[in-house]
Amino acid sequence: MKQLPKAICLILFCLLASPLSAQQNEFISDYLERLEQSRKYLLLVAETMPEEQYGFRATPESMSFAENFLHIGYALDWHSQSLLGGRESREWKTDLVYKVGEKSKAEMIAVVDETFDAAIALIQQFDPVxxxxxxxxxxxxRSKRQIFLLLSDHITHHRGQMLVSMRLNGLTPPRYVLFQ
Known part of the structure; x- marks a missing residue:
């Protein structure tokens, strides 16, 4: 008879925890779908801008198109691998992976695409708890859930700057598709 209250508490806990766990798992799957769509659109934007315009700056103090693009990669790496995954952070000032340097358009696209691969792989294994x-x-x-949201905002912010650069160069950006 003494075990009955413990059993009832355990059953109630399981009943209440199960929907929360399902919501957290749904958040991760929803996020992955959104991140994949964001990736597709970002890479399409990068492909559409002519390589000779990658150095374009909307104003002298602005990041160039290429710098915005690689900065998205750096932030994606930092938010996913370091903040969510626990890996030591890259040092922005000395890291060469996400610096434009002499990289070609194709090399920059490959770097960002590979960073998305790594981030998505980490998030697929992320424990929703x-x-x-x-x-x-x-x-x-900030909670790690907020980190996911901050990362999405950051991608959108810098991609928006890339779109303005395209417009200022007389280019029509790829059509925006919902859920990015």
């Missing part, structure tokens, strides 16, 4: 874990994000307390 960790979504509520908290960490320091530039002095702010």
């Amino acid at each position: 960790q979504l509520t874990d908290h960490l320091d994000y530039f002095g702010l307390d």
Whole structure:
């Protein structure tokens, strides 16, 4: 008879925890779908801009088209591999993977595409229970769920700057498709 209250508590816990777990798993699968769509659109934008315009800056203090593109790759790597995955961060000032340097358009596209591959692989293995874990994000307390959302916002922000660069060069960006 003493075991009955424990059994009832265990059953209630399982009943309440199951929907939460399902919601967290659904968040991850929804996020992966969105990230794949964002990747497709970003790579299409990168393909559409002529290589000779990759150095274009909307203003002298702005990042160039190429710098915005590789910065998206760097941030994708940092948010996924370091913040979500726990790997030590790359050093922005000294890292050469995400610096334009002498990279061709094709090389930059390959770098960003490979970074998406690695991020997606990590997120596919991400334990949804960790979504509520908290960490320091530039002095702010943020959950890992918020890190996912911040990453999406960051991609969109810099991709938007790339689209403006295209427009300022008289180019029509690829048609935006919902759910990116």
